[in-house]
Amino acid sequence: MHSTPRPSTQPDTVKRRVVITGIGVLAPGGIGAKNFWSLLSEGRTATRGITFFDPSPFRSRVAAEIDFDPADHGLRPQEIRRMDRAAQFAVVAAREALADSGLDMAEGDPYRTGVCLGSAVGATMGLDQEYRVVSDDGRLELVDHEYAVPHLYNHLVPSSFAVEVAWATGAEGPATVVSTGCTSGLDAVGHATELIREGSADVMIAGATDAPISPITMACFDAIKATTPRHDDPAHASRPFDGTRNGFVLGEGSAVFVLEELESARRRGAHIYAEIAGFGSRCNAFHMTGLRPDGLEMAEAIRIALDEARLAPEAIDYVNAHGSGTKQNDRHETAAFKLSLGEHARRTPVSSIKSMVGHSLGAIGSIEIAACALAMEYGVVPPTANLHTPDPECDLDYVPLTARERQLDSVLSVGSGFGGFQSAIVLSRPERSPR
Incomplete structure (x- = not known):
């Protein structure tokens, strides 16, 4: 006996087009999309000497740091304790993107809303800090785990970033972290776009986050001479395409978007920045x-x-x-x-x-x-x-x-x-x- 196939409840993937309806940004010199754009359009630089730790032992001593207080951006003490700095960035950026989009998560189907984040180095700062604690600043060969933060496992697995954003936004659909090095932020948005196109989701909260400015990261890039040693002029150290360039300046930050199917965004009157x-x-x-x-x-x-x-x-x-x-x-x-x-x-x-x-x-x-x-x-x-x-x-x-x-x-x-x-x-x- 053959049963009649049920008609698909998913929209025609050929016709599903994906657009950006919300933007959230934390970047050096500009927290929030408005401040970020002001910095770029004015051609200002946010590179400076490293302040997060003593950079004197390193070849490269400059970075693009963000002046960020998580409490000022609505994160509760428990969230701050639980999350690495990169996860904090992602949650704050996601909240800005949702507010910018005007999307009411309570009105939609949470199972049709997903999260896709990119990250190259995960919770680098959290792991670096916790190792210093459990090893007594490197003095102990056998570390004492009892001194570790209770949520150390969250720092170990980058997938926790997607979990945090899903919890913060109420998204219960696909949740993924893409880690492909320095293309992670592009690849995460590309993957999220495909999930909407194929009908696996209607809305994706997608973007990327990294907070890598730590001694271990600086040491790694020093070893291959990828970062600039121009520490005497931090504001002008990053010089792409210039004949005097001699390496990149390490930075940190996050950008998160609300991606939606085009016709759905139009029906609710959303502002559309661009189509992917x-x-x-x-x-x-x-x-x-x-x-x-x-x-x-x-x-x-x-x-x-x-x-x-x-x-x-x-x-x-x-x-x-x-x-x-x-x-x-x-x-x-x-x-x-x-x-x-x-x-x-x-x-x-x-x-x-x-x-x-x-x-x-x-x-x-x-x-x-x-x-x-x-x-x-x-x-x-x-x-x-x-x-x-x-x-x-x-x-x-x-x-x-x-x-x-x-x-x-x-x-x-x-x-x-x-x-x-x-x-x-x-x-x-x-x-x-x-x-």
């Missing part, structure tokens, strides 16, 4: 930290994102570069843009906000998506700060020093991470989409 039109990711399978000079893998990720968005390269009005400020990365990206966008690459403004807010590892991809969405909102291309002496090998329009007004209908943001990860995402105005 396309996403692509590749791995170069080449070297843990090295990059091929031809930029082929990043160019391929860009091609995939453009194909998914059904856009020609000529439709891109602005490129938000990874722009870390290392010699090889900036040359690699320049080659990738030329390869993927062709001659249009020379007519397209490109900039790196890492010149202002540093490189917050897994969080930066989402922070850069926020910058792109706000750039579209205000019709302004943020500048590349500290770009005074262009590298002849980086010969595109990298928008030096000063923001530029420009109508932006489709923008591209890219990321590059240790391990060979290469990701690209395209944001468009829904009314401009060829779909």
Whole structure:
């Protein structure tokens, strides 16, 4: 006996389009999306000498720190005790994004609302601090676990970040943490978008968070000379695409978005910042930290994102570069843009906000998506700060020093991470989409 198949209750995945309706940001020099955008549009830098610990033993002594008091942002003492700094960032950013979206979680189906967060290094600061406690500042070879914070396990597993955001927002759908190094923030948004497209969720609270400014992180990057030793001029230490660049500035932060299916967002009258039109990711399978000079893998990720968005390269009005400020990365990206966008690459403004807010590892991809969405909102291309002496090998329009007004209908943001990860995402105005 054969039963008649039940009709699917899920919407047609072909027609499901995903948009950003809420933005929350914690970034160096700008807590909250409004303050963050003010910093970027004015071309101000938030890099400074490290204050979280004594940096004198280290080669690189600068960072982009956030002046953040969790109590000032509504976190209760128990939440502060339980959560690592990166988790605190994510919860505060998620609450801002929800408020910005106007979405009433009590009216929706919690099982159709999910969480997807990216993080490269998880609870680094919490683990570092707790190790110092249980080892008596490194004096004990056999640590005493009785001195550890009761919630130490939450610091060990990055999945706790998604749990905290789900608890804070009432989301009971899919909950995931994506950890793909410095592309985590792009990849988490890409994954969340696919969950809505395929019908597994209607709303996703998605983004990324990292708080890596600790001795162990500085020591790791010192060892491979990836961070800048320009500690005598912290405000101008991050110099993407500049001929005098000599490494990136470590940062911290979080950006979280409310992602919704387009027609649902329109029905409730939500403000739509942009559509997630396309996403692509590749791995170069080449070297843990090295990059091929031809930029082929990043160019391929860009091609995939453009194909998914059904856009020609000529439709891109602005490129938000990874722009870390290392010699090889900036040359690699320049080659990738030329390869993927062709001659249009020379007519397209490109900039790196890492010149202002540093490189917050897994969080930066989402922070850069926020910058792109706000750039579209205000019709302004943020500048590349500290770009005074262009590298002849980086010969595109990298928008030096000063923001530029420009109508932006489709923008591209890219990321590059240790391990060979290469990701690209395209944001468009829904009314401009060829779909």
